[in-house]
Amino acid sequence: MVFSTYPFLFYFLPVFLALYYILPKKARNAVLLLASLLFYYIGEQGYALLLLFSSVLDYTAGRIIEKHRGSRRAKAALFASIFCNLLLLGFFKYSGFVVENLNALFGLSIPPLAIDLPLGISFYTFQTMSYTLDVYKGNVRVQRNLPNFMVYVTMFPQLVAGPIVRYRDVADKLDDRRHTWEGFATGATRFVVGLGKKLLLADTLGQLGAAAQGAAERSVLSCWLVVVSYMLQVYFDFSGYSDMAIGLGRIIGFSFPENFNYPFIAKSVSEFWRRWHISMGSWFRDYVYIPLGGNRVSPLKWARNIAVVWCITGLWHGAAWNFVLWGLYFGVFLVLEKLFLHKFMQKAPSALQRAYTLVVLVVSFVIFRFENVADIAGHLQGMAGLASLPAADRETLYYLRSYGPVLLIAALGATPVLRDLVGRLRSHRRAVAAIDALTPVFTVTLLLLAAAYCVDGSFSPFLYFRF
Numbered sequence: 001m002v003f004s005t006y007p008f009l010f011y012f013l014p015v016f017l018a019l020y021y022i023l024p025k026k027a028r029n030a031v032l033l034l035a036s037l038l039f040y041y042i043g044e045q046g047y048a049l050l051l052l053f054s055s056v057l058d059y060t061a062g063r064i065i066e067k068h069r070g071s072r073r074a075k076a077a078l079f080a081s082i083f084c085n086l087l088l089l090g091f092f093k094y095s096g097f098v099v100e101n102l103n104a105l106f107g108l109s110i111p112p113l114a115i116d117l118p119l120g121i122s123f124y125t126f127q128t129m130s131y132t133l134d135v136y137k138g139n140v141r142v143q144r145n146l147p148n149f150m151v152y153v154t155m156f157p158q159l160v161a162g163p164i165v166r167y168r169d170v171a172d173k174l175d176d177r178r179h180t181w182e183g184f185a186t187g188a189t190r191f192v193v194g195l196g197k198k199l200l201l202a203d204t205l206g207q208l209g210a211a212a213q214g215a216a217e218r219s220v221l222s223c224w225l226v227v228v229s230y231m232l233q234v235y236f237d238f239s240g241y242s243d244m245a246i247g248l249g250r251i252i253g254f255s256f257p258e259n260f261n262y263p264f265i266a267k268s269v270s271e272f273w274r275r276w277h278i279s280m281g282s283w284f285r286d287y288v289y290i291p292l293g294g295n296r297v298s299p300l301k302w303a304r305n306i307a308v309v310w311c312i313t314g315l316w317h318g319a320a321w322n323f324v325l326w327g328l329y330f331g332v333f334l335v336l337e338k339l340f341l342h343k344f345m346q347k348a349p350s351a352l353q354r355a356y357t358l359v360v361l362v363v364s365f366v367i368f369r370f371e372n373v374a375d376i377a378g379h380l381q382g383m384a385g386l387a388s389l390p391a392a393d394r395e396t397l398y399y400l401r402s403y404g405p406v407l408l409i410a411a412l413g414a415t416p417v418l419r420d421l422v423g424r425l426r427s428h429r430r431a432v433a434a435i436d437a438l439t440p441v442f443t444v445t446l447l448l449l450a451a452a453y454c455v456d457g458s459f460s461p462f463l464y465f466r467f
Helices: 006-022 025-067 072-106 121-137 146-154 167-175 181-213 220-251 269-275 278-289 299-317 321-346 350-369 373-384 394-413 417-425 429-456
Strands: none
Touching: 006 025, 006 429, 025 072, 025 121, 025 146, 072 121, 121 146, 121 167, 121 278, 146 167, 181 220, 181 394, 181 429, 220 350, 220 373, 220 394, 269 278, 269 321, 269 350, 278 299, 299 321, 321 350, 321 373, 350 373, 394 417, 417 429
16 A cells, blocks of 8 residues: 555545544554554555564564573574574565576576565565664663564554664654644644655656656757656655655654655765665664774775675665666765765865766666666766767657746755745744744645545556565
8 A cells, every 4th residue: 555545545544543543542552553464464465474474573583682681592583583584585575686697697597486575575674673683782672562563563654665763763652652733733744745745746757757768759858857857756756755654653653763854955975875765874874884894994894894885775775786786886986985085075166066966866866767787878878968869859848848847846845945944934923923824724735736636646656665
């Protein structure tokens, strides 16, 4: 089930919220757990058992680690948790990729396994592994209540596409959390903003990208339009889902971590990754990069650590070589910035720093979008004007005129301009009351627009569901 669909918005969510708030406070975790399992079962049926297995596995591992802390049994439980989670993730996500490459490398004809990727497996396996690792390190107290632990793992607002919520983020609120009208209203507004990002911006930008990609005649303009629309589509699609997840969390009393912070205004690649998919970046930093030694090692080992982390980061996004190339591409720039580009760029004007970062990002999204290396190279040549293409074509100019307002709104929305404007207005006493009065009007209007689009539009899943 997807947040931006008619059944979720008009059936699942209202019924869930009604039951959640009508029933006694003690029953709310049970309502949330049953609703989350139903939410996942509707989308995956049999794979719901995999989710239950992962939950019970890591709950049991945590209890063993706590009971036998410092012993071999504790280490064995931690190893079993990590091994089983990675085995499940590897089997469902990478077995086909491995078979395909073995066949190509050794001329074999091993039949590929017809396995669908379980929704959210990349997210919930990372969440449960972080729990057992943190219990082992003594960073969190073990959860003794299995249903409460399952609430953490299966919580439907963030189950299938993040943000990656660590146990420490919600541990205290699993047993006791406050529900306020202010929290409900703030969460509802955040959810509606995310819904608008997804339906009104991301899906429309996806249509623009598909139209430009399918244009009868390629041109430099069409190549650029494909990538720019895709960049903005991915941003509004994923940040929109994160907004909806965070908003739903606030409605039911949880505070999920922020996952995006206007990444396209970054002045370096390093800063971009502190602003984009923040929960994933911090996960790899804390559980892979730092255990490898981080930057407190020799320069050669540090470069190795960067390569390992970004190779894994690329593979986490998908079982294809373009994702590995995409990860290593970022790894190279992070190394270059650390060694000498950072000092050089600090002396450059802010506009030049942002221009450099955007150029790096544009190339990265070409790598991310096209699986075939030849297609990647061909598209980059087209964008650079090296493929004997016309500067523009009539069909692409028509698309640019038609979708121009959406592109401008998206480009503006990807910056903190509107947020900063509202912040400055709030410094004036008279404006505060007006903003507070207009916020519900804005929320309801945006909800009606998104709902109308949802009813009339075709189904469009979130892009990160397949990662």
